Amino acid sequence: MKAASMGFVLLPLLAGQIALAQATPSQSEPSPAVPALEDFKPASSNQGGKEFPQVNSEHRARFRIVAPRAQSVRVLEWGGIALTKGEDGAWVGTTRPLDEGFHYYRITVDGAEVPDPGSKSYFGAGRWGSAIEIPALDEDSYAVKDVPHGQLRQNLYSSRSTNTTRRCFVYTPPDYDKDTGKRYPVLYLQHGAFEDETGWGNQGRANLILDNLIAAGKSRPFIIVMDNGGNNFAGGPRPAGGPAPGGTGGAPGRPRFDFSAFAKIMNEELIPFIDANYRTIADQPHRAMAGLSMGGAQTKQITLANLDKFSHIGLFSGGSIAANDPALADPAAFRQKVKVVFVSYGGKENTATAKANHEALEKLGIRNTYYESPNTAHEWQTWRRSLYQFAPLVFQD
Amino acid sequence: MKAASMGFVLLPLLAGQIALAQATPSQSEPSPAVPALEDFKPASSNQGGKEFPQVNSEHRARFRIVAPRAQSVRVLEWGGIALTKGEDGAWVGTTRPLDEGFHYYRITVDGAEVPDPGSKSYFGAGRWGSAIEIPALDEDSYAVKDVPHGQLRQNLYSSRSTNTTRRCFVYTPPDYDKDTGKRYPVLYLQHGAFEDETGWGNQGRANLILDNLIAAGKSRPFIIVMDNGGNNFAGGPRPAGGPAPGGTGGAPGRPRFDFSAFAKIMNEELIPFIDANYRTIADQPHRAMAGLSMGGAQTKQITLANLDKFSHIGLFSGGSIAANDPALADPAAFRQKVKVVFVSYGGKENTATAKANHEALEKLGIRNTYYESPNTAHEWQTWRRSLYQFAPLVFQD
Numbered sequence: 004m005k006a007a008s009m010g011f012v013l014l015p016l017l018a019g020q021i022a023l024a025q026a027t028p029s030q031s032e033p034s035p036a037v038p039a040l041e042d043f044k045p046a047s048s049n050q051g052g053k054e055f056p057q058v059n060s061e062h063r064a065r066f067r068i069v070a071p072r073a074q075s076v077r078v079l080e081w082g083g084i085a086l087t088k089g090e091d092g093a094w095v096g097t098t099r100p101l102d103e104g105f106h107y108y109r110i111t112v113d114g115a116e117v118p119d120p121g122s123k124s125y126f127g128a129g130r131w132g133s134a135i136e137i138p139a140l141d142e143d144s145y146a147v148k149d150v151p152h153g154q155l156r157q158n159l160y161s162s163r164s165t166n167t168t169r170r171c172f173v174y175t176p177p178d179y180d181k182d183t184g185k186r187y188p189v190l191y192l193q194h195g196a197f198e199d200e201t202g203w204g205n206q207g208r209a210n211l212i213l214d215n216l217i218a219a220g221k222s223r224p225f226i227i228v229m230d231n232g233g234n235n236f237a238g239g240p241r242p243a244g245g246p247a248p249g250g251t252g253g254a255p256g257r258p259r260f261d262f263s264a265f266a267k268i269m270n271e272e273l274i275p276f277i278d279a280n281y282r283t284i285a286d287q288p289h290r291a292m293a294g295l296s297m298g299g300a301q302t303k304q305i306t307l308a309n310l311d312k313f314s315h316i317g318l319f320s321g322g323s324i325a326a327n328d329p330a331l332a333d334p335a336a337f338r339q340k341v342k343v344v345f346v347s348y349g350g351k352e353n354t355a356t357a358k359a360n361h362e363a364l365e366k367l368g369i370r371n372t373y374y375e376s377p378n379t380a381h382e383w384q385t386w387r388r389s390l391y392q393f394a395p396l397v398f399q400d
Numbered sequence: 401m402k403a404a405s406m407g408f409v410l411l412p413l414l415a416g417q418i419a420l421a422q423a424t425p426s427q428s429e430p431s432p433a434v435p436a437l438e439d440f441k442p443a444s445s446n447q448g449g450k451e452f453p454q455v456n457s458e459h460r461a462r463f464r465i466v467a468p469r470a471q472s473v474r475v476l477e478w479g480g481i482a483l484t485k486g487e488d489g490a491w492v493g494t495t496r497p498l499d500e501g502f503h504y505y506r507i508t509v510d511g512a513e514v515p516d517p518g519s520k521s522y523f524g525a526g527r528w529g530s531a532i533e534i535p536a537l538d539e540d541s542y543a544v545k546d547v548p549h550g551q552l553r554q555n556l557y558s559s560r561s562t563n564t565t566r567r568c569f570v571y572t573p574p575d576y577d578k579d580t581g582k583r584y585p586v587l588y589l590q591h592g593a594f595e596d597e598t599g600w601g602n603q604g605r606a607n608l609i610l611d612n613l614i615a616a617g618k619s620r621p622f623i624i625v626m627d628n629g630g631n632n633f634a635g636g637p638r639p640a641g642g643p644a645p646g647g648t649g650g651a652p653g654r655p656r657f658d659f660s661a662f663a664k665i666m667n668e669e670l671i672p673f674i675d676a677n678y679r680t681i682a683d684q685p686h687r688a689m690a691g692l693s694m695g696g697a698q699t700k701q702i703t704l705a706n707l708d709k710f711s712h713i714g715l716f717s718g719g720s721i722a723a724n725d726p727a728l729a730d731p732a733a734f735r736q737k738v739k740v741v742f743v744s745y746g747g748k749e750n751t752a753t754a755k756a757n758h759e760a761l762e763k764l765g766i767r768n769t770y771y772e773s774p775n776t777a778h779e780w781q782t783w784r785r786s787l788y789q790f791a792p793l794v795f796q797d
Contacts, residue, residue, distance in 0.1 A: 050528050070512030074469065092511070110514075114489070115467030117507075117514040124521030124528050131447050131521050147565050152556035157601075159549035159611075168544050180677055183580045204554075280577055 039063050039097050046122075048105070048136035053121040062100045062137050066110070066119065069093045073113050080108040102351075103139035104384025105206045107132060125206050129197040134206065139384060143215075144391050145208035150218035151177035155210045160276045164267050169231065171273065172200055173281065174210045176217055176224035186282045188225040188289035188398040190315070191269065192390070193232045193298025200231040203390075206383050212390050222394040225291075228277055232294070232301055233265050262301045269305060270312070288342070291397050293317025295386040315343040315397045319389035320352060320381050324371075326363035334367045342400070344371035345393045349385035350378055372396065436460050436494050443519075445502070445533035450518040459497045459534050463507070463516065466490045470510050477505040499748075500536035501781025502603045504529060522603050526594040531603065536781060540612075541788050542605035547615035548574035552607045557673045561664050566628065568670065569597055570678065571607045573614055573621035583679045585622040585686035585795040587712070588666065589787070590629045590695025597628040603780050609788050619791040622688075625674055629691070629698055630662050659698045666702060667709070688794050690714025690742070692783040712740040712794045716786035717749060717778055721768075723760035731764045739797070741768035742790045746782035747775055769793065 043057035043065050055067035066084065068076050071092030078084040078096065086094035107127045110119050118124065122133035156173045176187065192209060194202040203209040209227055216222035278285040292313050294302040299321015306313040307330040318324075323346040324331070331337050346361060348354045354375060361373035374392045376385040440454035440462050452464035463481065465473050468489030475481040475493060483491035504524045507516050515521065519530035553570045573584065589606060591599040600606040606624055613619035675682040689710050691699040696718010703710040704727040715721075720743045721728070728734050743758060745751045751772060758770035771789045773782040 052526075068512055070510055072471065072511035073509070074471075076512070112470070112509040112512045112514065113467055114469040115465055115473070115509045115514075117509065117512075117517050118521075120514050120527065120529070124515075129449075130517065132517070147556065149558055149565065152565075155554040157552040157554075157607075159544065161546055168546065168549075210554075 039065070046135045047138075048123055048125075048134050049121050050123050055121045056119065056135050058135070058137055062103065063098050064101060064135050064137070065095065065097045067093050067095045067121070068110060068112065068119065070112050075111070075113055077111045078108055079111060079116070080106065101135075101137050102379055102382065102384065103137050104379060104382055104387070105134055105136050106382060107134045109133065126201050127198050127206070141388065141391075145211045145215070145387050147211060148215060148218070150214055152214050153177045153179065153210055153217075155204050158276075158280070160272070162268060162272050164264070164272060169268070169272075170200060171228055171230040172204050173229070173277070174204070174213060174227035175281070176226070177214065178224060179226075179282075183282070186284045188223070188291070189277060189281075189283050190225055190227045190291040190293060190394075190397065191273075192227050192229050193292070193294030193301055194229070195294075195296030195298050195321075200229050203227075203229045207390070208387055209390060212387060213394060216391065216394050223398050225394075225398055226277075226281055226283060228273070230269070230273055232262075232298055262304050265301060266305050266308070270309065274312070287312055287340070288314050288400060289398060291315030291317065291343070293319060293345070293390070293393060294321055295319040295389070296321045296381065310337070310340045314341060315345075316341060317343070317345040317347075317389070317393045317397075319347050319386045319393075320349060322346075323357040323360040324364065325360050326367055331364075331367065331369065334369055338369055341369075343393075343396050344369065345374065345389075345396060346371065347374040347376065347385070347389040347392065349376045349380045349382065351380040352385075436462070443532045444535075445520055445522075445531050446518050447520050452518045453516065453532050455532070455534055459500065460495050461498055461532050461534070462492065462494045464490050464492045464518070465507060465509065465516065467509050472508070472510055474508045475505055476508060476513070477503065498532075498534050499776055499779065499781065500534050501776060501779055501784070502531055502533050503779060504531045506530065523598050524595050524603070538785065538788075542608045542612070542784050544608060545612060545615070547611055549611050550574045550576065550607055550614075552601050555673075555677070557669070559665060559669050561661070561669060566665070566669075567597060568625055568627040569601050570626070570674070571601070571610060571624040572678070573623070574611065575621060576623075576679075580679070583681045585620070585688065586674060586678075586680050587622055587624045587688040587690060587714075587791075587794065588670075589624050589626050590689070590691030590698055591626070592691075592693030592695050592718075597626050600624075600626045604787070605784055606787060609784060610791060613788065613791050620795050622791075622795055623674075623678055623680060625670070627666070627670055629659075629695055659701050662698060663702050663705070667706065671709070684709055684737070685711050685739070685797060686795060688712030688714065688740070690716060690787070690790060691718055692716040692786070693718045693778065707734070707737045711738060712742075713738060714740070714742045714744075714786070714790045714794075716744050716783045716790075717746060719743075720754040720757040721761065722757050723764055728761075728764060728766065731766055735766055738766075740790075740793050741766065742771065742786075742793060743768065744771040744773065744782070744786040744789065746773045746777045746779065748777040749782075 040059050040061055043059045045054050046056050046058050057065045066078050066086060068086060069092060070076050076086040076094035081098045084096040084098055086096035088094050109116055109132060119133040124131045125134045153174050153176045158171050158173055159168050162169045192203055217224050277283060290313050292302045292306050299318035302316060302318055303322050306316045324344060346357050348357055358373060361371060364371045374389060376388040379385045437456050437458055440456045442451050443453050443455050454462045463475050463483060465483060466489060467473050473483040473491035478495045481493040481495055483493035485491050506513055506529060516530040521528045522531045550571055550573045555568050555570055556565050559566045589600055614621050674680060687710050689699045689703050696715035699713060700715055700719050703713045743754050745754055755770060758768055761768045771786060773785040776782040
């Protein structure tokens with residue numbers, strides 16, 4: 004979903020008291036219109052010991068690339084930042100104030116699109132590449148704190164339907180290994196298009212969000228399973244008619260993606276693997292699914308077609324459920340099976356359909372939660388906050 | 401240890417029937433002396449869907465970097481490879497035949513040292529950066545196979561001595577969650593200098609090596625703990641008098657590094673954390689330590705100073721134990737406590753001291769194993785093979 008999200012970070016925004024005009028993709032910004040405050044610090048997303056990129060208190064990012072013989076060094080995001088060469092051979096440039104949270108970015112050196120050697124590597128936008136973390140007011144919710152920590156476990160499992168060995172990550176809550184007689188509910192949590200099973204455990208910070216919620220007594224401990232939902236299209240074609248950026252709609256019952264291969268993996272391979280290898284409560288009331296963007300679309304399709312398996316549904320920037328969806332034909336039956344319907348978007352996304360659907364479902368007598376992340380777009384800060392809001396609601400039986 | 405190892409991959413080598421002269425760092429190789437066989441395939445270390453870098457059956461690597469406006473694109477390893485610009489704006493170059501196994505590398509674009517966007521990201525040489533996997537005759541031993549797989553678990557734990565939250569990875573064998581009454585021996589397995597706790601689970605393939613050995617009935621199932629041994633020096637100073645590349649010696653009892661901070665973490669924090677959170681057999685006969693390069697030096701220091709805690713010692717390209725080491729002052733007592741002493745090197749390293757020490761210990765009546773990895777240097781293929789040889793020897797009581 005990141006290729007789609009490039010457009011969103013160009014929306015006009017306010018940060019502190021400084022208003023800036025909207026940038027366009029063709030407009031380069033060698034320097035900000037207003038002088039930046041000089042309180043820059045290395046980004047927390049950097050490699051250890053790397054001084055750049057940096058972030059200041061206005062949420063501007065400053066990049067520095069050592070390229071003594073280059074003719075042009077640019078950052079491709081945020082309207083395009085043409086860095087300026089200093090006397091020391093290093094190229095430097097500063098963005099306008101950016102949204103809080105985590106943003107993928109790319110640099111080019113004389114036309115070569117390469118990762119910034121200052122950044123750690125994150126998988127998104129179909130590649131392992133660079134990203135920058137902008138501090139957020141709510142960053143305490145996903146910080147590494149001195150609380151009991153769960154484990155993030157890499158699992159390899161055999162998939163008959165694809166004839167491959169697949170990988171998934173599983174979060175187990177802090178007390179999982181303390182009482183081996185105890186069983187736990189399970190949330191299946193999916194990444195977006197052009198991302199993979201590493202997203203929620205790395206930039207999504209799902210493990211830290213749950214550690215912190217559980218330590219605060221705000222969430223019941225549960226297991227989270229993060230698998231590869233496919234359709235990353237890295238190096239390959241995108242599906243015809245792929246999802247509109249931030250789109251919330253699509254005619255009910257007419258999916259724009261065919262997720263049947265992943266649905267088969269989930270239902271026939273992944274869920275049985277998890278139930279066989281973890282101390283799950285292996286029934287419908289204790290199984291949830293949520294996902295972001297494309298993962299939300301998968302969640303909607305897979306849960307609504309398998310209400311005998313799932314009781315909790317979370318769609319993060321990934322569509323909403325219309326009142327005329329065939330799955331709601333019998334609202335009382337739906338109410339009886341589905342305990343939580345949660346839909347969220349960033350405030351900078353197109354939220355009209357989701358809000359309308361939220362109200363229509365309420366009128367049908369189907370309690371559902373709509374959450375909007377303040378001042379964020381189709382990006383990870385929206386989805387971290389969505390998980391933080393969603394987790395306390397689930398498995399409250 | 402990778403900064404130190406740069407010298408080793410420049411040693412003269414034979415691959416197939418093609419002998420090549422030794423390259424020097426200043427000598428660039430725009431094309432191989434002998435035309436390369438044109439059976440290049442994408443390297444297994446690449447990002448998904450990336451066609452380059454590639455490897456052919458002679459173990460030559462071919463790089464391709466799209467940099468249409470660059471004046472110079474180079475690979476810095478293997479004597480320096482000056483890539484040549486094609487009409488399509490992409491720069492291409494081919495190495496001489498390389499050693500089997502896993503090699504870090506760097507590219508420069510007009511003087512900017514950046515990761516190759518074709519490679520996945522690996523931590524080594526003090527950075528997250530590029531690497532290339534050269535197929536090996538024994539690659540089956542660390543391949544992903546359709547066998548029962550253990551888990552690789554990320555753990556966060558609180559460290560009082562450093563006032564930080566630390567991370568370690570723990571491999572649990574395939575049957576770990578099947579019988580929750582069973583307990584397991586533990587191997588503490590350390591990375592080298594300028595590497596971190598991700599090395600053994602990523603490029604080291606420790607989990608796959610154990611999965612395969614256990615499936616073949618060649619190794620007893622045990623837990624492996626991979627922590628951060630510090631001294632990565634990323635962005636910081638190296639210690640005065642750091643280790644000689646591949647050095648095996650050092651006067652007995654006179655360590656060249658001060659590993660006391662890590663020894664304190666291991667003895668007072670890590671081992672208690674592991675024993676509290678995993679079903680270990682928490683005694684000396686069932687606790688091993690091994691490490692590569694600097695991790696071998698740490699292993700030697702920590703085990704010999706704590707023979708009440710460790711019964712199995714593995715030094716992979718990381719020194720050996722001299723017959724006049726104070727820890728061997730009473731050979732009978734040492735024999736009684738230490739069940740396995742294993743020392744290994746790559747055949748291209750300086751192995752004289754290790755071999756002499758091996759024989760001297762045998763004369764003392766201390767059974768010990770010396771293993772030499774054929775045709776490899778101070779690199780991961782040596783250490784993968786060392787683990788493959790070491791694992792079947794340990795915990796055979």
